[in-house]
Amino acid sequence: MGRYVIRRLLQMIPVFFGATLLIFLMVNVMGDPIAGLCGDRACDPATAARLRQEFGLDKPVWQQYLTYMGNVFTGDFGTAFNGQPVTELMANAFPVTIRLTLVAILFEIVIGISLGVVTGLKRGRPVDTTVLLLTLVVLSVPTFVTGLLVQLLLGVKWGWIDPAVSPAATFDELIVPGLVLASVSLAYVTRLTRTSIAENKRADYVRTAIAKGLPRRRVVSRHLLRNSLIPVVTFIGADVGALMGGAIVTERIFNIHGVGYQLYQGIVRQNTQTVVGFVTILVLIFLLANLLVDLLYAVLDPRIRYA
Amino acid sequence: MPEPLEPLEEGRSIAATGAGGATDLAMAEAETLEQTPDGPRGTGPDSKPRSLWSDAWHDLRRNPIFIVSGLIILFLVVIAIWPSLIASGDPLDCDLSKAQEGSQPGHPFGFNGQGCDVYTRTVYGARASIQVGVFATLGVTLLGAVLGGLAGFFGGTWDGILSRITDIFFAIPVVLGGLVLLSVVSNNTVWPVIGFMVLLGWPQLSRIARGSVITAKQNDYVQAARALGASNSRMLLRHITPNALAPVIVVATIALGTYIALEATLSFLGVGLKPPTVSWGIDISSASPYIRNAPHMLLWPSGALAITVLAFIMLGDAVRDALDPKLR
Numbered sequence: 286m287g288r289y290v291i292r293r294l295l296q297m298i299p300v301f302f303g304a305t306l307l308i309f310l311m312v313n314v315m316g317d318p319i320a321g322l323c324g325d326r327a328c329d330p331a332t333a334a335r336l337r338q339e340f341g342l343d344k345p346v347w348q349q350y351l352t353y354m355g356n357v358f359t360g361d362f363g364t365a366f367n368g369q370p371v372t373e374l375m376a377n378a379f380p381v382t383i384r385l386t387l388v389a390i391l392f393e394i395v396i397g398i399s400l401g402v403v404t405g406l407k408r409g410r411p412v413d414t415t416v417l418l419l420t421l422v423v424l425s426v427p428t429f430v431t432g433l434l435v436q437l438l439l440g441v442k443w444g445w446i447d448p449a450v451s452p453a454a455t456f457d458e459l460i461v462p463g464l465v466l467a468s469v470s471l472a473y474v475t476r477l478t479r480t481s482i483a484e485n486k487r488a489d490y491v492r493t494a495i496a497k498g499l500p501r502r503r504v505v506s507r508h509l510l511r512n513s514l515i516p517v518v519t520f521i522g523a524d525v526g527a528l529m530g531g532a533i534v535t536e537r538i539f540n541i542h543g544v545g546y547q548l549y550q551g552i553v554r555q556n557t558q559t560v561v562g563f564v565t566i567l568v569l570i571f572l573l574a575n576l577l578v579d580l581l582y583a584v585l586d587p588r589i590r591y592a
Numbered sequence: 593m594p595e596p597l598e599p600l601e602e603g604r605s606i607a608a609t610g611a612g613g614a615t616d617l618a619m620a621e622a623e624t625l626e627q628t629p630d631g632p633r634g635t636g637p638d639s640k641p642r643s644l645w646s647d648a649w650h651d652l653r654r655n656p657i658f659i660v661s662g663l664i665i666l667f668l669v670v671i672a673i674w675p676s677l678i679a680s681g682d683p684l685d686c687d688l689s690k691a692q693e694g695s696q697p698g699h700p701f702g703f704n705g706q707g708c709d710v711y712t713r714t715v716y717g718a719r720a721s722i723q724v725g726v727f728a729t730l731g732v733t734l735l736g737a738v739l740g741g742l743a744g745f746f747g748g749t750w751d752g753i754l755s756r757i758t759d760i761f762f763a764i765p766v767v768l769g770g771l772v773l774l775s776v777v778s779n780n781t782v783w784p785v786i787g788f789m790v791l792l793g794w795p796q797l798s799r800i801a802r803g804s805v806i807t808a809k810q811n812d813y814v815q816a817a818r819a820l821g822a823s824n825s826r827m828l829l830r831h832i833t834p835n836a837l838a839p840v841i842v843v844a845t846i847a848l849g850t851y852i853a854l855e856a857t858l859s860f861l862g863v864g865l866k867p868p869t870v871s872w873g874i875d876i877s878s879a880s881p882y883i884r885n886a887p888h889m890l891l892w893p894s895g896a897l898a899i900t901v902l903a904f905i906m907l908g909d910a911v912r913d914a915l916d917p918k919l920r
Contacts, residue, residue: 421906
């Protein structure tokens with residue numbers, strides 16, 4: 286187990302550096318970072334040259350990348366366009382987005398898996414068909430449309446929620462945005478669980494469990510569900526990164542000042558350090574979530590052992 | 593009959609490492625299998641052996657989901673090419689004095705914030721979506737299938753390098769990559785958006801293609817061809833490609849719908865297509881501040897977008913059911 290974790294952590298290193306280098310190159314392609322510093326006017330050449338030297342932008346890109354990564358490992362993520370250290374922005378933004386993602390994942394697990402189990406067990410019945418059609422509809426409406434419609438109905442027309450979330454972004458304010466963020470994944474979790482349950486329902490171990498007289502509830506929860514969860518857990522684990530990155534859209538609609546908001550500002554103002562810093566952390570979270578998923582396999586399926 | 597398709601395992605490995613992105617969802621979905629209600633195969637009067645493809649076509653023609661989604665897509669393609677067939681107006685002909693007005697004779701969907709006819713713009717918006725969906729899918733599939741297929745066939749160093757590269761691409765959330773790369777593009781055609789999707793989308797297809805080529809490669813008839821002295825290119829073209837193609841086609845079809853949704857999302861964020869290109873994403877975005885007073889400006893393009901994505905997802909579902917021999 287320990288050796289497996291170490292091997293996986295080592296494998297992450299090239300992916301981590303590759304992904305950060307890729308985003309670093311993309312940000313450098315995207316434009317002149319100095320232009321963003323002088324606001325809407327063009328910088329005068331002397332100031333531009335001085336700033337360029339100050340930020341090390343006169344050096345080749347690979348050298349800039351190495352310097353940047355060196356700084357990151359000492360905890361220095363640079364400064365944002367408004368002079369604040371990027372780490373300060375992160376300290377404000379990440380807790381908000383992590384809360385939002387937690388709400389979304391909770392919805393995926395609770396609603397997605399329950400619906401999947403119900404439809405998988407009642408395959409072909411009306412309840413199955415209805416839920417399946419519903420998931421198709423949810424899948425085909427992009428998140429930003431769902432968000433706008435929910436905001437219109439719940440926030441503006443019926444007044445159940447505040448259309449915009451306050452800067453504090455407490456858990457109860459994030460319930461509806463979290464549901465919107467989760468919606469597409471929720472539909473996938475439902476469909477994955479349904480397929481997996483329906484497949485395993487006919488397995489020998491389920492028949493054995495029934496034959497030895499276990500109550501139905503125990504057969505479903507202990508035997509059937511546990512064995513059916515592996516693809517679902519895989520999906521949810523990979524989705525952690527997707528949700529945090531995809532929160533840009535949801536955060537924009539509900540005016541939540543989280544990671545997506547800061548990233549959007551960083552991109553609009555062409556601030557390299559904000560964008561690369563946030564993406565670096567997002568890539569790390571994604572890689573760690575995937576490692577966690579692989580370790581969870583052993584818990585779900587005792588046949589899987591990590592040497 | 594050789595049936596070397598293994599989309600299940602491959603789908604699983606994709607889901608294991610898939611990062612943010614609409615197409616990942618399609619990949620994960622590729623492993624869900626639906627059961628076709630048809631009875632056992634080869635019992636009808638025409639019980640002569642059929643190839644996988646004619647068998648799949650036989651299935652598809654009887655599947656109502658395929659027929660419905662196929663008709664919707666056919667309609668969308670026709671109006672994408674000749675929008676003037678059903679909309680006589682000009683989508684850029686706007687009259688500010690009519691801004692935000694509701695439905696009236698001759699203008700069933702009302703007017704948008706600039707006073708343009710919403711019906712005409714909704715019809716003309718199909719072109720951008722279909723173009724992005726079709727060309728992005730073609731590009732991603734060609735690039736991904738060729739690179740992934742060759743890596744799977746030859747193995748070795750290149751295969752290792754390609755797998756690491758795909759890992760790297762999976763770690764970057766797609767919407768984020770789009771924001772960064774497209775924020776400086778001022779070109780208002782669909783091509784930068786398509787280029788971006790191909791750039792960030794190919795690793796997903798290459799992983800599918802690699803997996804199915806590796807599966808096909810291990811079949812006896814490929815070993816036999818090798819023993820008989822067939823060249824690499826002959827084995828690849830004659831024996832492996834036809835047998836490794838099905839999972840690639842399934843994933844590509846489902847991905848097409850998600851690319852259309854992604855284009856609208858990027859346009860909504862202001863970095864996808866840019867005016868004067870007519871796009872549902874742009875129209876939804878520009879209608880969103882007026883959602884309180886004039887919801888019709890938002891609902892019509894949103895509905896068109898949802899129906900389009902739905903049609904492609906259903907088509908993908910139907911094709912997967914038909915091509916997956918595990919269900920037979």
